[in-house]
Amino acid sequence: MTTETMLANAALNSWKLIIGRLDAAIAPLSDEQLQRQVAPGKNRLLYLVGHLTAVHDRMFNLLGLGERLYPELDEIYITSPDRARPDPLSAAELKQAWSEVNGKLTAAFEKLRPQQWLEKHTAVSDEDFVKDPTRNRLAVLMSRTNHAAFHTGQAALIK
Amino acid sequence: MTTETMLANAALNSWKLIIGRLDAAIAPLSDEQLQRQVAPGKNRLLYLVGHLTAVHDRMFNLLGLGERLYPELDEIYITSPDRARPDPLSAAELKQAWSEVNGKLTAAFEKLRPQQWLEKHTAVSDEDFVKDPTRNRLAVLMSRTNHAAFHTGQAALIK
Numbered sequence: 001m002t003t004e005t006m007l008a009n010a011a012l013n014s015w016k017l018i019i020g021r022l023d024a025a026i027a028p029l030s031d032e033q034l035q036r037q038v039a040p041g042k043n044r045l046l047y048l049v050g051h052l053t054a055v056h057d058r059m060f061n062l063l064g065l066g067e068r069l070y071p072e073l074d075e076i077y078i079t080s081p082d083r084a085r086p087d088p089l090s091a092a093e094l095k096q097a098w099s100e101v102n103g104k105l106t107a108a109f110e111k112l113r114p115q116q117w118l119e120k121h122t123a124v125s126d127e128d129f130v131k132d133p134t135r136n137r138l139a140v141l142m143s144r145t146n147h148a149a150f151h152t153g154q155a156a157l158i159k
Numbered sequence: 160m161t162t163e164t165m166l167a168n169a170a171l172n173s174w175k176l177i178i179g180r181l182d183a184a185i186a187p188l189s190d191e192q193l194q195r196q197v198a199p200g201k202n203r204l205l206y207l208v209g210h211l212t213a214v215h216d217r218m219f220n221l222l223g224l225g226e227r228l229y230p231e232l233d234e235i236y237i238t239s240p241d242r243a244r245p246d247p248l249s250a251a252e253l254k255q256a257w258s259e260v261n262g263k264l265t266a267a268f269e270k271l272r273p274q275q276w277l278e279k280h281t282a283v284s285d286e287d288f289v290k291d292p293t294r295n296r297l298a299v300l301m302s303r304t305n306h307a308a309f310h311t312g313q314a315a316l317i318k
Binding site: 003011013039040114115134142145153 | 163165167168170173176197199201273274276277293297301302305306308309310312315316
């Protein structure tokens with residue numbers, strides 16, 4: 001395995017590790033448990049699952065990996081704060097969406113070669129990318145991994 | 160810049176981004192604010208700063224980058240839960256230790272070449288590293304970046 005492949009794989013492993021831990025934490029939760037807030041007056045676990053599903057779903061377009069699966073989640077779980085609107089999916093359906101989005105994303109990630117990780121993402125213009133080539137797919141992957149870890153820390157407050 | 164350097168730099172940028180955000184969040188906090196718990200009965204912000212300082216300080220030895228600076232913090236902020244022992248440093252001193260540890264670590268990281276990021280860390284044996292070459296310095300960097308993001312999510316609950 002080349003140095004380039006080893007380096008890119010380390011980032012992909014980091015993503016898989018964080019998603020795997022969240023999967024293990026979310027899967028056994030009952031509908032009642034998913035309604036709990038991570039701290040008084042803060043987001044419910046269900047909102048965090050919806051939020052992370054929507055944010056990850058946006059990566060299909062952002063990274064040029066195909067069409068996203070659940071565009072309707074953005075309005076509920078990204079644009080609106082928790083409890084502003086009714087949840088559009090049951091807890092079981094949302095868990096299913098979470099697994100589907102991450103499963104398909106990870107499968108697409110596995111096919112990218114190291115050079116492709118350094119290509120620009122779709123939210124940066126050609127002109128801006130010339131000025132700042134760090135705005136690549138890999139930076140998005142790491143940013144989203146950190147974002148998932150950020151909310152995992154909040155979810156972990158519920159024991 | 161080579162593909163290898165670009166890939167390694169993306170991981171280093173991700174570390175710097177998370178540490179920079181934590182720096183910006185911690186620096187303006189008063190001693191009183193640092194005594195607040197992230198949720199009822201959970202860790203104080205001061206404990207999280209101590210915990211992250213100790214965990215990051217251990218990376219000097221773990222990554223073979225020299226001697227660590229504050230070994231005395233482990234017993235208070237890693238081995239013991241919050242409020243089990245008196246804080247050994249004032250809030251101002253702890254903030255200073257936090258900045259010093261991350262500053263020196265990041266300077267050492269900047270000097271590593273891509274190949275060096277793929278070398279084994281010191282907590283894995285030569286034999287185990289042959290079996291699993293993903294147990295390298297880069298995996299530790301990403302794991303610690305995610306760990307810092309995990310606790311940043313908790314600290315962010317205090318507004």
